[in-house]
Amino acid sequence: MTTVHVRTAHASYPNVVGRGILGRISEFVPRRASQVFVVTTEDVWKLYGEAFKGGIGRECNVLFFPGGEQNKRLSSVEKLADEMLAAGGDRASIVIGFGGGIVTDLAGFLAAIYMRGVPVLQVPTTLLAQVDAATGGKTGVNLAESKNMIGSFHQPIAVLIDPDVLVTLPVRELHAGLFEVIKCGVIRDPELFELFATRTQAIHDHDPELIERLIAAAVRIKAEVVSADEREGDLRRILNFGHTVGHAMEAETGYTRYLHGEAVAWGMLCATRLANLVGMLPDTDANRIRQVICQYGPLPASRDLNPDSLITRLSSDKKTLHGRVHFVLPTAIGTVKVVDNLDGADVRRAIAETLQ
Ligand SMILES: NC(=O)c1ccc[n+]([C@@H]2O[C@H](COP(=O)([O-])OP(=O)(O)OC[C@H]3O[C@@H](n4cnc5c(N)ncnc54)[C@H](O)[C@@H]3O)[C@@H](O)[C@H]2O)c1
Ligand SMILES: [Zn+2]
Known part of the structure; x- marks a missing residue:
């Protein structure tokens, strides 16, 4: 307990x-x-x-x-x-x-x-x-x-x-939730991330003690962040890692193709690619994040989505302030930075390369 x-x-x-x-x-x-x-x-x-x-x-x-x-x-x-x-x-x-x-x-x-x-x-x-x-x-x-x-x-x-x-939860729903827990690892808890990398089989087998440990770690992070920043300030924004593009993908597919956590997983892949592309995240960390996310797939396809339509949706997101799109980008496993001044061409390239 x-x-x-x-x-x-x-x-x-x-x-x-x-x-x-x-x-x-x-x-x-x-x-x-x-x-x-x-x-x-x-x-x-x-x-x-x-x-x-x-x-x-x-x-x-x-x-x-x-x-x-x-x-x-x-x-x-x-x-x-x-x-x-x-x-x-x-x-x-x-x-x-x-x-x-x-x-x-x-x-x-x-x-x-x-x-x-x-x-x-x-x-x-x-x-x-x-x-x-x-x-x-x-x-x-x-x-x-x-x-x-x-x-x-x-x-x-x-x-x-x-x-x-x-x-009793369908496996797909369980995995969609796991992506939010992986998110917590990337934004704030390298040890939690490591569990996903090393205890893959036990997680796939739904080892109850391990699942309880993962939940407790994720809840601790959410509680810390919310305690420090109840509303949508800069700290709380870090919880949106993967959500900028994820929300756009959910909307683009009429909320029917992806479970929320699956869209977030795609969004995290895009944000990771983008961070790597603009030199904020080393290759080794980017590869590890990608590998871990992919171990909990497969994700519903995304190849047919048009990157430009997704980009148009980014600017109409509820979390967009004064027309500036915020991205939460990892700078290492366990640390992220919120940025709103990215070059549109980099954003497009990262999305296009990830979804292809
Ligand atoms: N308030 C927030 O901060 C916040 C954060 C993330 C998501 N959300 C919201 O959460 C919603 C998605 O929640 P969700 O993914 O839990 O979906 P959901 O509430 O639709 O639940 C998924 C399905 O699982 C069934 N179910 C629930 N518990 C079960 C169990 N133990 N065994 C078997 N079946 C079970 C449900 O009846 C439902 O059919 C979205 O509307 C999203 O906007 C809110
Ligand atoms: Zn979410």
């Missing part, structure tokens, strides 16, 4: 990583909570509803959400809020997000705005949500034309991460 604390100006809370933590949820639910509303999907509830009920040990209202990006919308939040109100939810209620990143984003946002804000406890059940979405307080929903455009910062009261629930 590993507990990592997030401390921001607005909140301080534990992220607890441990096998079987699902059986101990009650310890993290404030006794004074008048009602508990669990936002989840039918598939997750079918698999883990009994364990959840056993762990919480008190009456709760289960609110089902259909899941899927297309349903991560304001209308779903409104529907859930109506259900909360109908069930007598008041300001002393709490919301628990129990599912993948879509559920934790939506439940977090519901909690942020229900009666101007009630506490949320996050219990993420995909690797991506465990190492990324559930920590950090970013919550929100999609607009028809663009992802995560409406939202709020609402820090949870705790994040409970049970690696045992990952046994």
